[in-house]
Amino acid sequence: METHNRRAFYRQLLHVSVFMLTVGAAGQLLLAQSPATSTPAVPDWAQPGSPTHVQVPPPGDFHRPSRNFDTPIGVFQGQSDIGAAVVPGSASYDAGTKQYTIHSAGYNIWYTRDEFRYLWTKVSGDVSLAADVTFPDPKGYGDRKAVLVIRQNLEDDSKEAMLGEHGVGMIHLAYRPEQGQSIKDLQYRFGGGLNGVLARRVGIEKHGDSIAIFVSLEGEPMHQLGPPITLHFDGPFYVGIGFCSHLPATSDTAVLSNVLLENSAGQVR
Template sequence: MKTLLILALATVTLHAQQTPEVPDWAQPGSPTHKQVPPPADFHRPSKIFNNRIGIFDGEADVGSALVPGSASYDPATKQYTIHSAGYNIWYSRDEFRFLWKRMSGDLSLAADVSFPNPNGYNDRKAVLIIRQNLDDDAPEAMAGQHGTGMVHLAARLTRGASLRDYEYRLSAVGLPSSSNGLTTLHPKRIGLEKRGDEIALYISVEGEPLHQFGPPIRLHFDGPFYVGIGFTSHLPATSDTAVLSNVNLVNSAGQVR
């Protein structure tokens, strides 16, 4: 009887570890729940891993999502596969897996984006991002591609401020299709360029050369800062996957390709 009781307690403990408690504010928007910002001054220290992965110096679970993230690189296919939970990259703090490189000065960054899981949350985001540091509330500029195919440029101008969505966005739209009348637009490649304090979004919709989409925003970063790729599932305790491939990162402007 004592052995059975110990096993039952161990099972309960394991189940509790596998299903972390999610605060109500972290739940994504739905027909029955309105998405809200995190509480004022809420933070989780980021978990930082200084192991090289592909061209990047290290990885981090920015904001320490309730489920740890992971990533891998396949040099044969030039693909970075990123697994991450995390309630969002938005508002006054972020939760996502980040592959980073410390840099200064101008830069050009681009990648192909895909989502292997067709049933992930629509607002999941694969991102190209520049961050002042690895804290969850750091100033940042982000080119994000959502699960729906929408691409946009956003920035947190100061530490702890809410992320601002600049309306230079390409939305997922219905296009003619021979099979069912409409098809969803998923851009082939996105890019981000830093030229001084100006940061611009680049996009390739159907495989054409990357071209600037909308005017640049202005945001100053003190070097060295952190540059790289990342992903959040937009689900606080459920991991999903993004694949970013053919990543091009150059320490100069005008090289987005």
């Protein structure tokens, strides 16, 4: 009886040890993937600017492969976590309200590489894209941005042109002239100061190699905002909507609704 009990005890001890080892290994995996249990480590350069930190570009050789999903959503053919932010993004579509809700972390859509959740369709030729933009959490980081984006590919440093609407109301037409180059932009603010007026609806149009952006501040007919830029895209390319929290390890939310996507120019409304 004593020998039997001893064997049972050792079998139980072995089972507990294996169980603890298994949980430990799984715990490490979950810790690396789940922001709920820990804040993932992020490089210092990825932190946003603050009174105690100067925002800087990423190292020239830093890249993360994007996570791409051929999962249709609304009018879009697929989705990507461009640049694979340390906290995975997600998106949903409500056909009843015509709303796309996008959750994303990501240090920025800027400099020589991007991190953001992107809903996309592949097209060639001319494009018109427009959407209403809202931020459900009024306390989100000021430089977070909902974007309408034309990209040559899904790599983190792709050539691109985008309209970005920031949480503080600034709108810009930004573009990366070639893959791996730094972003250039034209910036616009409404209402004065850094915390301006959020436009009700925004749009971007590609007509040949001409890219222009459009805005409706309070529901009036959309009108072109500033001069266009010239940027060539080889077809097929990607066009779609996205969001970036501007915080490398903290997810936030943007809602883009009443999305218009036409494979022709002159349709922004």
